Amino acid sequence: MQASLSSFPLGRLSVCVLLVLCGCSLPKHRAPVEDRPVVAAKPGAVPAPSTPAAADATPLPAGSENAGKPGYYTVKPGDTLIRVALEHGQNWRELVRWNSLDNPNLIEVGQVLRVLPPGVDAAGVTTKPIAAAKLESKPLDGKAADGKATDAKPGATAQQPGSAASASVAASSPASAPAAARNDDDGISWGWPAAGNVISAFDEQRNKGISFTGKAGDPVLAAADGRVMYVGSGLRGYGNTVIIKHGSNYLTAYAHNQTLLVKEDQVVRKGQKIAEMGSSDADQVKLHFELRKQGKPVDPAKLLPAR
Numbered sequence: 051m052q053a054s055l056s057s058f059p060l061g062r063l064s065v066c067v068l069l070v071l072c073g074c075s076l077p078k079h080r081a082p083v084e085d086r087p088v089v090a091a092k093p094g095a096v097p098a099p100s101t102p103a104a105a106d107a108t109p110l111p112a113g114s115e116n117a118g119k120p121g122y123y124t125v126k127p128g129d130t131l132i133r134v135a136l137e138h139g140q141n142w143r144e145l146v147r148w149n150s151l152d153n154p155n156l157i158e159v160g161q162v163l164r165v166l167p168p169g170v171d172a173a174g175v176t177t178k179p180i181a182a183a184k185l186e187s188k189p190l191d192g193k194a195a196d197g198k199a200t201d202a203k204p205g206a207t208a209q210q211p212g213s214a215a216s217a218s219v220a221a222s223s224p225a226s227a228p229a230a231a232r233n234d235d236d237g238i239s240w241g242w243p244a245a246g247n248v249i250s251a252f253d254e255q256r257n258k259g260i261s262f263t264g265k266a267g268d269p270v271l272a273a274a275d276g277r278v279m280y281v282g283s284g285l286r287g288y289g290n291t292v293i294i295k296h297g298s299n300y301l302t303a304y305a306h307n308q309t310l311l312v313k314e315d316q317v318v319r320k321g322q323k324i325a326e327m328g329s330s331d332a333d334q335v336k337l338h339f340e341l342r343k344q345g346k347p348v349d350p351a352k353l354l355p356a357r
Contacts, residue, residue: 113149113162121166125157132284136293138165139301139345141279236297240353241320243273243304244327244337251351258347259303259340262327266308266335270325272318273302273341273354281310288338289330294318301345305338306330 116122123134131154135142146154148164157163244262252260272294279301280293288305292312295301308328318324329335341350 111158111160111162113164114160116162116164121164121170123163123165125159125161125163127159128286129157129159130284130286131155131157132280132282133286134163134165135280136285136301136303136342137345139299139342140165141295143279236299238274238296238300238353239320240274240355241271242354242357243271243302243339244268246337249336252347252349254347259338260350262337262339264327264335264337266326266328268327269323270304270307270327270337272320272322272324273339273350274300274320276300276302276318278312278314278316278318278324281312281314283330287331289332290325290328292324294324299343301340301342303338303340303342305340306332306336 111125113122117124123138125134131142131145131151134157135145142154144167145151145163145165148168151157244264246262246264246268248260249263250257250261252258270292274294274296276294276296278292279295280291283290285291285305288303290305290307290310292304292307292310293301294304304325306328307325308330309326310324311326312318312324327335327337332338339350341348341353
């Protein structure tokens with residue numbers, strides 16, 4: 051006979067249901083657990099640094115592997131390629147070529163640039179000392195190398211009116227032009243780039259050249275034969291500038307002009323008019339003139355002829 055559900059004792063039914071539920075909720079197998087001993091950190095121990103993911107690594111600036119090597123320069127804040135070239139006595143176009151730069155206007159802090167030609171031993175590059183010379187206080191009489199009147203007077207940069215040398219030079223009266231230019235060890239014949247008075251003397255730390263007075267439009271003259279390597283206003287603090295390369299060792303810079311009359315790669319002759327004096331990036335009309343040997347500023351008075 052079949053027993054009906056209603057005839058099944060209620061107490062027994064409850065117990066059966068409870069057992070079934072409990073059996074379903076209990077795991078059949080216990081999960082394995084590995085007991086690992088806890089090791090206390092030693093006092094003063096420094097935790098090992100975590101290794102950053104490769105994706106988070108910041109790439110090093112170009113040429114970093116050459117940092118500190120002779121013949122290389124690490125870019126600092128405020129640098130431009132033009133300034134780096136001037137400081138090392140090189141043509142900025144050569145720096146572009148030696149360093150395979152796609153855009154000469156984009157160099158980054160920390161980037162390492164080659165500043166000597168490939169194959170040149172930086173340890174063998176030396177600068178011969180230049181003998182000191184007396185600074186004469188007589189200004190030019192406005193005659194160029196060919197003897198024609200020019201009224202040449204270029205601009206200048208940072209001036210030091212309080213210096214004794216500046217005072218003695220500025221107070222001088224006009225005199226005749228020098229009879230002969232002085233030649234240096236490289237055989238370069240130098241001449242004065244302006245006819246105005248010198249208003250600031252050379253100081254390697256504060257004024258890396260000399261400054262001349264004049265009026266706007268006065269001619270600026272090439273100090274020696276050479277080739278123009280830069281024309282523009284890319285040097286902060288210099289305004290409109292011309293830079294000329296003379297031989298293999300020398301550069302001259304002419305700053306603060308109002309008009310530039312030459313082009314890059316143009317050959318110029320001593321006494322040739324290359325610009326007109328102005329006040330670009332300056333507090334007055336003046337010419338700032340620098341003479342550098344292998345990139346190092348030297349006192350122009352040591353090479354320019356006596357006035």
